[in-house]
Amino acid sequence: AQTVTQSQPEMSVQEAETVTLSCTYDTSESDYYLFWYKQPPSRQMILVIRQEAYKQQNATENRFSVNFQKAAKSFSLKISDSQLGDAAMYFCAYDTGNQFYFGTGTSLTVIP
Amino acid sequence: DTGVSQDPRHKITKRGQNVTFRCDPISEHNRLYWYRQTLGQGPEFLTYFQNEAQLEKSRLLSDRFSAERPKGSFSTLEIQRTEQGDSAMYLCASSFTGPPADTQYFGPGTRLTVL
Numbered sequence: 001a002q003t004v005t006q007s008q009p010e011m012s013v014q015e016a017e018t019v020t021l022s023c024t025y026d027t028s029e030s031d032y033y034l035f036w037y038k039q040p041p042s043r044q045m046i047l048v049i050r051q052e053a054y055k056q057q058n059a060t061e062n063r064f065s066v067n068f069q070k071a072a073k074s075f076s077l078k079i080s081d082s083q084l085g086d087a088a089m090y091f092c093a094y095d096t097g098n099q100f101y102f103g104t105g106t107s108l109t110v111i112p
Numbered sequence: 113d114t115g116v117s118q119d120p121r122h123k124i125t126k127r128g129q130n131v132t133f134r135c136d137p138i139s140e141h142n143r144l145y146w147y148r149q150t151l152g153q154g155p156e157f158l159t160y161f162q163n164e165a166q167l168e169k170s171r172l173l174s175d176r177f178s179a180e181r182p183k184g185s186f187s188t189l190e191i192q193r194t195e196q197g198d199s200a201m202y203l204c205a206s207s208f209t210g211p212p213a214d215t216q217y218f219g220p221g222t223r224l225t226v227l
Contacts, residue, residue: 004154045205046218095216100147100216101157105153
């Protein structure tokens, strides 16, 4: 069965520092997509970054980057120069086009 | 484009009542998804449509749940004979299939409380 595991329920980071959120997944598929979504308190989920499994190059979006290790089925998110507005719940998600799974989330606190 | 909208934002109902939620996707998106999210958990997939066709349903979607997307635009999710365990946030998302492959855009959700 396909699953997504986020082993860090809570993380904290000092403002301006770097933090890495972990995600592993289990799948028998070879073609799929991986996402990180951010859900601020009482606000809707928004896309942070996406990665196509067929691409070897790690995706980057400004201060956000991923470390995608396909063989290890690992997809971690690195946030550089953390800002107060980065405080939120972060969800890792796996999408084959017909199957969609989210992890249980990591709550990120940014300390001023 | 104003994004994905959901109505109502909050619904309180008594056990045994039926409820219906509406989702309006981003206008050019052909896929629409429903998820359920309980406190402290990630979204759990319920079902999705491509245009008006319901292509996949989760085992989580009991017979009391039904979803429609009659004209390939907005969708409704109905829960019949609600139970306290149905209390959750119901999220809708939409996407467009095609290169680059779909990214789901989420609505604000409908929070259901069953008393």
